[in-house]
Structures are given as structure tokens and as C-alpha cells.
Amino acid sequence: MKIGLAAALLLAAVLFPLATGEGYFTHLAITMLIFSMLAASLNVLMGYTGLVSMAHGAFFGIGGYTSGILAVRHGVPFWLAVPAAAFMTAVIALAVGVPSFRTRGVYYIIVTVAFQIIASEIFDNWHTMTGGGLGLKGIPRPGGTLWQSKIGYYYLTLVVALTVHAALAGLIRSPIGLSLMAIRDNETKALAMGLSPIRYKIFAFVLAAAVAGVAGSVYVHYVEYAHPDFFNFFVSVDLFLAVMLGGAGTIAGPLFGVFVLEMLREVLHEFVAVRLLLFGILLVALIVFLPQGALRPLVSYARALVPPTRLTKG
């Protein structure tokens, strides 16, 4: 049944822009695909390694700016800029990650907050490089007319996102994933089992950052612009919220979380001045009633609708 559902979703994802064309929904879908990569990679940290990072927006930005600066100032083509962004983000994550793992829990969260704020300040102030508050303009789409349209770029993003999701899901189900979870659940025990928690944590952190870097690159080449506000602390908070609302530690949860959060924001635009008040109240309501995230209860509700005989088969 799971495979059937996945196939149906995939088919829907492939056919989707044919119905929506160049407009709003395709745009939203591209944005959501990009943010789904961010949420999924953050989930590797939050859900499977037990590391709550508030610096994912910063890595998103480092990827975006690396790629954007290479493309604008050095004429590097998209296809090279993306791996370069991933590489740069990974290197910085390694440099930050190694010392930060001496801290744990809330202390670790604060180290990531500090890193995010420093990164934001650099995006804001290093204006010969980033353009500061004026942003970085003129980041080109990849060459070829195909990618100039939203539909074309949608398929590009879809392929990148599916690759990332498949790779992350594969990783989580692999022995590495099991080791990560063992470390998450009990670090001392994992150590006794002969695992090296630090090494695994660094691996997860660098990997998650690199994925965020790719997402940043794909995003800035899509909107053809980079601005500090795309990558600030509030973006990190938003990603945290997406993972939590969908359900941390499940593969599909964070993707659903991105969908819930983005749709919530979109619907609320209409309520103009009261929209953020409503957003705050809904956030509290969602987590109070669904502390495990929205996806799990939804799935069990759906299961309850299906006759039990079929359930045993699936």
C-alpha cells in the first residue's frame, strides 16, 4: 500500500505543473520542493541524531551566496555552482561542527543560534561580496531555454529534491542511520557498542549542511536574487517549526510539515493585519493537540478508514 501511495504521489508531482502552468501554484510547488530538502536534512539532525540546529538558514544562505557569487562575479555555470555550493557549505559545517560537538542539548542549540546570527551579520555587512541589504542581483537561471520557464525549473527542482530525499531515506534505513539513532537514544550505550558518536554526528551535520547548500543554490538561481532576509534566523526557526509540525524522526513528516506551514502562511495572507496573530495561535493549537506532529495522527486516521483485512496485508 505504501508503494502504491508513493507511486501515486510521484505521478501527481510529475503531472502537477501541466495543470497549473506558469503561475502561482507552480511557484509555490518549487518553493516547497526546495524547502522540503531543507526540512528533510534538518530532520536527519533533529529527528535521527538528536541535534536541534538553529543554523540551517545560515547553511541555506552560505550555499545560496556561494553559488550566486560564483555565477554573478565569475560566470560559473549553474551545473558547477551547485556542487561548489555543496562543497563550500560542507567545509564550513566541518569547521563549525567539530568544536561545537563538545556541547550538548540546549547548549548546542545556542551555539547554532550564535552561528546563525554571525552568518546573518556577514551576509548583511560584507557588501562588496554579498551586496548587503541591496541583495545580490542578476543570478542567472541555468543556460538553455528549458530552465527559463517555471515548468522547466520545476522539473529540475523535482529531480534534485527526489534524489536528495531518496538518498536521505536510504541513509536513514542503512546501518549508518541505525547508528545515528542509537546515538540519539543513548550516547553512552552507543559508545559502549563501539560507535564513535562524534564521528557520526559530524557526518550527519556536514551532510545536512551540504544538502542545505544545494537547496540554497537551487533557490537563488530560481528567484535570480539573494538577500539576507532569505536566510535569517527566522528562516531557521521556520524550518524547525516545519520539522516539528510534520513530526520529527519520520521520513515523510517534515515534508508534510513544510506543506502545512507554507499553506498556513499562504492562506493567512488574506487576513492582512491579524494574520500573524492567527498564525501564532494556530501554532500553539497545532502543537498542543498534535504534539507528535500532524502526519502520524493523519496516517492512523486514514488507516482506520481502511478495512482491517487490507491493513494486515500492507
Added chain:
Amino acid sequence: MRARIKILRGVQVLLTATMLLAWAAATSWAQPTVRIGELAGLTGPIGVYGQNTHNARVLAVEEINTRGGVNVRGTRHKLELVHLDVGNPKEALNVFERLLTIEKASLIVDGLYSSVEYALGPVIKTKNAVVVWSAGNDPATTVGVPNAFRNNFDGGLPLMKVTEAFLKKMGVKRVATYGQTGHADFKRFVEEYLPKVPGIEVVASEWHPFGEKDYFPVLTKIKGLKPDAVLVHGFYSDGITMLKQAREINLLPGPLWLNQYGASPHMMDEASRKLFEGTYENLFASFAMTTEMPAKSKRFYDAYVKKFGERGFGPWAETGYDSIYLLAKAVEKAGTVDDIPKIITALSSLTVEDVPELLAPYKPGRIFDADRQAYPKIIVGQWKNSQLAPVMSDYGQ
């Protein structure tokens, strides 16, 4: 029995109401409408600026509609303002697409941060739509976007020229600057433009993050440098906090103090106005918030106060109001509501004389230059008795 009569009465009322509504709907449908989409900034730090822009636009739409709407080749069209709230560039991208696709509005007005305008540029280019920006003043937001216009002044070279002229007029030699980080237009001015001005020395260029509460350390440092003038730039919400502390350490009254906040007397309470007393302000192009209000602006101001109250009336009200009249006039002149290229041509060729309702102090003749940027007079005003009195103004060209 009685209950039943009550129910029947209820049904009767309901039916009548439905019929009335249907009639009202039918009559309103009888007149075709032109939808104008608005990216409104009513929440977050921009809210204090965005609210007056939005209110002014509502007023302009109402005025035009009571006069019978827009005349397109003899057919009267009603205007309808569809506004959605936006807080940052990412949301702006979403909302812009939504206004075009879902709300079916291809005439768009925007009253937000300049960063939003930059972010929208690449998208706008690809759309069959026309956008009028009436707020934000970062440099050259319309350059390279052939369907984007801005009727607020450009905070790049024009503002720099006016600022320079003012500093020279006041005989300033040593300047200390204190800006909000991320305001790259000001950074350019401080680091690239001002040092090249002969006779002026920048003795300190300091920065603070948005929402800073404690300005004591930096203000103390500036005081020690004894500058002729202090130039500050950012959101006025921070400015109030800063000025309060400048007075606490007796830096004020002292050197000439020039704010670039776009703050108006009605955007703050009396206690805060007292803090501004004696200082100057030059991030605005609207005489309506000064002591020298022209008759036209006065009429608008009175109408605004009657509908919304004077609280919050600010520098982007007049340009916001103008944006609606500019679009309306362009549609009339083009003789079409949906042929966007024609509307763009009409908008480009509009002169100040074509649109008598315009309020901001534009340069006579063609409103928009080749880059679709307008040149209203940038005003330098001084805070006197809790009001802004103009001391000079220039197009900055």
C-alpha cells in the same frame, strides 16, 4: 404555534435579505471592474510605514469610484483594491504570483521594503503585468525591469546629492554617521560617496543592528569626537530610542543632527516628538507632513484624517495615493484595461499636467524617466514645535 410564526418570519427576512443582496450584486456586476493588486506591509517593522500607504490607496480608490470610476473608451469601470499582507521578500514572491494567478490582477501596487522590490524584479520582467512602487527608496529598483515604475524618490544618487547640498549649506566639515546594518544604500553613501566630497571628513561610521536598545557606548564615542554633524539612517522606531539616549548623555542639543528615518509627526506620540525637536529629517518627499502643506495636499490630508484619523499619517501616503491615480490615468489614456504593453506606454508618457490629482512634488513634465523612476522633490525639514518645517528641497538631479 407562536414558534412557527417566528420561524416563518425568519424565513421571510432571510429571503428578503437574499434578494436584496442579489440585487446589490447584480448592480455592482453591471459595472465592469478593474482589479488593482496590492502588496501591503501592515505587519512587522514596515507596518508603521505601510499602513499609511495602504490607507491612502483605499482613499484614492474610493474617490475615483464615487466619481463614477475609470473611463475606458466611454465605459465606466469601477476600481477594486485587492490587498494581501506581506512581510519579507520570500512572501512577496509568493503573493505577487498569487495576485496575478488567483486574484487576476495585473495592475500591481507595492508599498514595501526595497529588498522586496529587488527580489520581485526578475519575476516582474517575465510577467504581463505592470507594477508601480510608491515606497522604499533603495537605488535603482526599476532599472532593467521594463514594466516596473516607481513614483517615490530614488534613495541613491538623488538623495545623496540633496544630503551633500544640505551639509555644505550648513557649513558642516566633520561628520559622524550611525546607521542600521543592512541599509546598503547608506553604506554606499558613507563609504563611497561622502569621503569623495571635498571639505567633508567622515570622523566615524558606526552601525547598529535593527532593534538595538542601548546606544550609550557608540553615542559616547561620537560625543568624544566632537563632530559638526551626526547623520543617522534606519527605521525611526530605533531612532526614537537613539535620540532619547543622545539627549541623556547631552550629545543633543549639540551638533547638527540629520535623521534619515522617513518619520513624520503623526507617526509618534508627543513625548517622542519632543525627542526629535531641533533635529533635521530628509528621507521624505511629501509636503503633506510638513508645515507648508499645499492646498491639494491639505484636502487629501483632511479626507485621510476623517476616515482613518491622523495617527500614523506619514511620508508614503501621498505617493501611495498617487500610485492609484497614475494607474487609473494610464488605463484611461491607453483605452484598455488588459492590454498591458499599451498601459505601460501610456504610463511612461504621462506628464504631471496630465494627472491634476497628483500630490507628491514631482518635477514638471514627464513623470517617469527612461528607467521609469520619478523625481519628486526630496525635502529637508527641521523639527520645530513638534512639526516638520521645510528648510530646503530639491529634485536631486
Added chain:
Amino acid sequence: MLQVLANGLVNGAVLALIAISLTIIFSILRVPHFGLGGVFVWGAFVAFVAAEHGVPFGLAVLAAAVAMALVGVLIERLAFRSLRAATEEAMFVSAIGVLIAMENAALLVGGGETRSVPVPESLRFVVSFGGLVYLPAMRVLICAVTALAFAALILFVRTTRTGKAMRAVAQDRVAARLLGIPIDRIASWTFAIGSGLAGLAGALVGAAFTFNFEMGSLSILKAFVVVVLGGLGSVAGALVGGLVLGVVDSLTLTYVTSEYKQLVAFGLLILVLVLRPTGLFGQRSARADATAS
């Protein structure tokens, strides 16, 4: 130089006052209550409205503290009580919701303007410390209140029955319940005290500096940093953490850079935490480990 240090200490005292309110709630109930940012804003707002209506300054500040204590109890009931068994992350989501809702409610009710809580003429003078250091009276008052709040809190937690119960809950919630300590009531008390302090801080900051609807998120983030810098669960740590950060800020601004001041302050924070992974005053207890899981 002395003036620079004094400026830093005062700013640190403000940070510490908010940080103490955060640290009480966090160390006793493990709720990372960012919603206190919203309480902070409303504290200032209540004091402003009261003072504008002729209530004497001291009373207005007190009214703000009391009102916010009540609001705090309400918030605990609505947003956190049913999450008591949930993870800290889930509570954090709820706290962010409370923060956003409260800030924007303040925007809707009071508008987006920046205001000051009116201060009586008798408090508008500059205190001279031996002619070397000058500080406005309001800032001196904030330092005094912070010290007072700190002392009162220590006394309350050490000597009163409720205070002792709070410490018991902080140490081991299950054992505390087994001993018959009513957790719900202790939670209400904790939120009341923490929120009351945040409201008090808001009122004082709104008077000595200024306030507007969105000052909450930045302040609470800084306070959180201070709490962690000092060491979780240590009220003294929050006080020292605040003072350290204030002085570092002031020195950086005066002698190093204003453009990259966050880089210096937060870079230093990272350095401290890497060298002392449980903060300046945190014990190397099971708590840090428990938090990790």
C-alpha cells in the same frame, strides 16, 4: 573607560532581569519559554497605559508585573500544561506561537509605534558617581531592581514552602509528585513569578529605554543566550552571564567595531561554550546529558 564599563554593566543588568525570568521557568519546568518575549512587551504596554491614565509610576510598574503574572498563569494552562510530558522541542514550538501571537496582538491593540513609559520628573536626573561615571537615574534603578529581584528570588526559593517545592520539582519531577507535591500548582506559581518578572522588566525597559510591539523576540533571544552562557539552572549564572555580555558589548562597540558587534559577542559565546560546555556556572550534571536525549 570606567564609563564604558558602567554602560556595559547597566545594559547587562537589563539582560539579566529578563534572563532570570527565563531561567526560573526553564530550570523548574524545562519549558524554553520564548513567549516571555511577548509578556515583556505587554508588561511595558500595561505600564504605559496605566501611567498615561495618571497612575503613579511605581504603581504602574507594579500593575504591569501583577497583570503579567496572571497572564503567565493563563499561558501555562493553555499552551504548556498538556505538553508537560512532551519534548522540550514541542514546548518550544508552543512558546514561539505564544511569542508571535502576543507581539502581534500588541501591534493590533497599540499600533506599531515606539513609545516610552512616562517617567516622573523626580526620576529624570543623571547620577554622578564621584564625577567619573554618569548614569541616568532610571538606569541605576534598573540595576537596583535586578539586584533586588535576584535576592528576593533566592530568598523565596530557599525559605518558603512553595520555593522548596519548586526546587524539588526541578530536581526530580516524578519523585516530587510521589512526595505529594501538586505539580500543577507549582507550575502556576513558577509561571506567575517568571512572567511577573518579565512584565516588570518590560515596564522598566519601556521607561528607561523605549518599547514597541516587536522588541520581544530580540530581547528574549538575547536573554536565552545569557541563560545558557551563565549555565542552565543557575540564577546566579543568569546574572553574571548578563553582566558579562553587557560589558563585552560595550567594550566591543567602543574600542573594536560596531559593524560586526554580533560577530564578536557571539563568537566569544561560542568560544566559551566550546571551552566550558555547560556555561560559566553550569554544573556538569546529568541534566546536560538528559537534555541531549
